[in-house]
Amino acid sequence: MLCDDCKKNQACVHLTQITNTQKIDKHLCEECAKKYGELIFNVDQKFSVDDFLAGMFNNGSIDNSQMKVMTCPNCGMTYRDFSRTGKIGCNVCYTTFAKKLEPLLRRIHGASSHIGKVPKRSGGQIELKQRIKQMRNTLANHVTNEEYEQAAKLRDEIKEIEKEFHEGE
Amino acid sequence: MSQAELFIKPLTSWMDGSGIDSDIVLSSRVRLARNICQIPFPNRANIAQLSKVEENVEEIIPELAEATGKTYQSMSIDKLSTLERNVLVEKHMISSNHIMNPENRLVIVSEDDKISIMVNEEDHLRIQCMVSGLDLGATLEMASKIDDTIEAKLDIAFTEDMGYLTSCPTNLGTGLRASVMMHLPGLVFTRQINKIMNASTQLGLAVRGLYGEGSEVIGNIFQISNQLTLGFSEQETIDNLTSAVLEIMTHERAARKALYAQSPDVVSDKVWRSYGVLKYARTITGNEALALLSEVRMGIDLNIIHNVPAKVFNELLVSSRGNYLQNLKDNGNLSPNEIDRQRAAMIREVLMNGSND
Numbered sequence: 052m053l054c055d056d057c058k059k060n061q062a063c064v065h066l067t068q069i070t071n072t073q074k075i076d077k078h079l080c081e082e083c084a085k086k087y088g089e090l091i092f093n094v095d096q097k098f099s100v101d102d103f104l105a106g107m108f109n110n111g112s113i114d115n116s117q118m119k120v121m122t123c124p125n126c127g128m129t130y131r132d133f134s135r136t137g138k139i140g141c142n143v144c145y146t147t148f149a150k151k152l153e154p155l156l157r158r159i160h161g162a163s164s165h166i167g168k169v170p171k172r173s174g175g176q177i178e179l180k181q182r183i184k185q186m187r188n189t190l191a192n193h194v195t196n197e198e199y200e201q202a203a204k205l206r207d208e209i210k211e212i213e214k215e216f217h218e219g220e
Numbered sequence: 221m222s223q224a225e226l227f228i229k230p231l232t233s234w235m236d237g238s239g240i241d242s243d244i245v246l247s248s249r250v251r252l253a254r255n256i257c258q259i260p261f262p263n264r265a266n267i268a269q270l271s272k273v274e275e276n277v278e279e280i281i282p283e284l285a286e287a288t289g290k291t292y293q294s295m296s297i298d299k300l301s302t303l304e305r306n307v308l309v310e311k312h313m314i315s316s317n318h319i320m321n322p323e324n325r326l327v328i329v330s331e332d333d334k335i336s337i338m339v340n341e342e343d344h345l346r347i348q349c350m351v352s353g354l355d356l357g358a359t360l361e362m363a364s365k366i367d368d369t370i371e372a373k374l375d376i377a378f379t380e381d382m383g384y385l386t387s388c389p390t391n392l393g394t395g396l397r398a399s400v401m402m403h404l405p406g407l408v409f410t411r412q413i414n415k416i417m418n419a420s421t422q423l424g425l426a427v428r429g430l431y432g433e434g435s436e437v438i439g440n441i442f443q444i445s446n447q448l449t450l451g452f453s454e455q456e457t458i459d460n461l462t463s464a465v466l467e468i469m470t471h472e473r474a475a476r477k478a479l480y481a482q483s484p485d486v487v488s489d490k491v492w493r494s495y496g497v498l499k500y501a502r503t504i505t506g507n508e509a510l511a512l513l514s515e516v517r518m519g520i521d522l523n524i525i526h527n528v529p530a531k532v533f534n535e536l537l538v539s540s541r542g543n544y545l546q547n548l549k550d551n552g553n554l555s556p557n558e559i560d561r562q563r564a565a566m567i568r569e570v571l572m573n574g575s576n577d
């Protein structure tokens with residue numbers, strides 16, 4: 052693969068950088084990579100998502116003083132472990148460190164929340180909510196594409212399901 | 221396929237050259253990441269917790285068999301030889317990550333090799349389903365069925381907003397990674413591949429080489445997969461990927477046609493020369509073999525070479541790999557030169573048996 056910047060030399064470094072507004076993903080030769088200095092996270096062969104995430108934990112803007120002593124009651128993971136490994140310890144960690152994780156998750160996934168499959172045992176209500184969320188997305192797409200007839204039809208369907216949802220509550 | 225056959229048979233049924241658009245799409249795969257509530261993720265779990273996960277999963281095998289109508293075998297990674305572990309990686313049945321800490325790691329494989337469940341990889345469960353050709357829908361359906369069966373027995377970690385909780389936050393949400401393995405010599409030779417890769421990245425897709433994350437491109441084989449798991453449903457994810465793959469496929473077909481139309485003599489000389497080298501070489505490296513095989517395969521697809529069946533390419537993709545060759549010879553101490561010699565012999569034999577001339 053040729054270097055994305057000079058388009059001359061063979062690329063050997065994979066640069067990935069996620070800022071608040073955009074994601075940069077480049078394959079660079081050694082020469083061009085030097086220009087990016089400290090931004091280089093990895094060399095192609097050894098690219099590790101973990102190091103990358105650990106770096107993102109460390110770059111968080113939140114005041115860390117309190118977080119450092121915080122410990123997950125289920126697995127004993129501390130905030131420091133996070134910034135070192137970039138890995139979550141258990142499902143409870145997601146609640147324990149919710150505040151700290153929030154900006155990180157926003158950087159990885161945007162402002163999104165889950166759409167899709169729901170475990171059956173968590174009950175029909177969540178599934179219904181998921182369906183409404185998905186239909187709202189489709190509705191927005193129809194509006195953008197100026198497909199007003201389909202949009203109106205979908206809007207009525209959502210209203211129906213929402214009624215059903217509130218009755219179930 | 222029995223356990224013994226799994227390591228010595230080159231062809232897996234999900235890479236046998238059958239299926240939709242299989243001249244360009246080698247295989248489609250879907251992976252679901254799942255974790256059990258309260259038990260720490262594998263990187264944080266102790267031995268007792270890891271073996272509890274193993275036990276919990278092994279107990280479900282009869283239910284899995286009933287739900288899917290297939291039989292399964294469970295293998296402890298630490299009970300396999302180093303070569304056997306690497307053969308499973310070369311065959312894409314498990315990740316290279318899964319053999320780093322072999323203790324308390326399992327792989328559960330269906331008899332047809334289309335399903336493999338890694339236990340205690342990065343997540344407690346990594347459910348993988350694979351088919352030959354382009355059919356992500358079929359793989360997703362299979363994976364969901366297995367997921368349903370497991371979820372009926374085990375408490376799977378999930379929240380309404382974040383979806384399925386995973387060890388690495390990049391997999392949160394659906395926990396779904398769908399990927400398609402494509403053979404794209406036309407785009408490489410016409411130097412369009414970078415354009416395609418950039419466009420794919422902008423669509424939220426990742427493009428990698430034959431062996432996943434960070435691996436170099438060999439044999440003009442690329443893996444295209446989704447990167448985003450939160451905010452998109454499973455169906456949307458595979459629909460997006462499928463439409464990108466169809467688009468890439470159109471460009472690949474056009475590129476091959478253009479290449480051949482523009483310089484038929486150069487193209488047919490190139491593919492026949494590659495065939496000649498493969499057929500008569502006495503020593504050959506793995507990367508050279510794959511590069512030449514890619515050209516021969518393109519020659520078959522372009523109807524230049526008639527006497528070799530296309531699936532020879534799929535077969536040699538696996539059987540020309542170093543660990544597979546060594547395992548076949550029952551010798552993990554072959555020198556690189558000796559492996560190159562064995563590889564050349566193997567390719568000569570396959571081409572001799574496979575061709576009709």
Ligand SMILES: [Zn+2]
Nearest residue numbers: 054057080083
């Ligand atoms: Zn450069």
Ligand SMILES: [Zn+2]
Nearest residue numbers: 123126141144
């Ligand atoms: Zn925890």
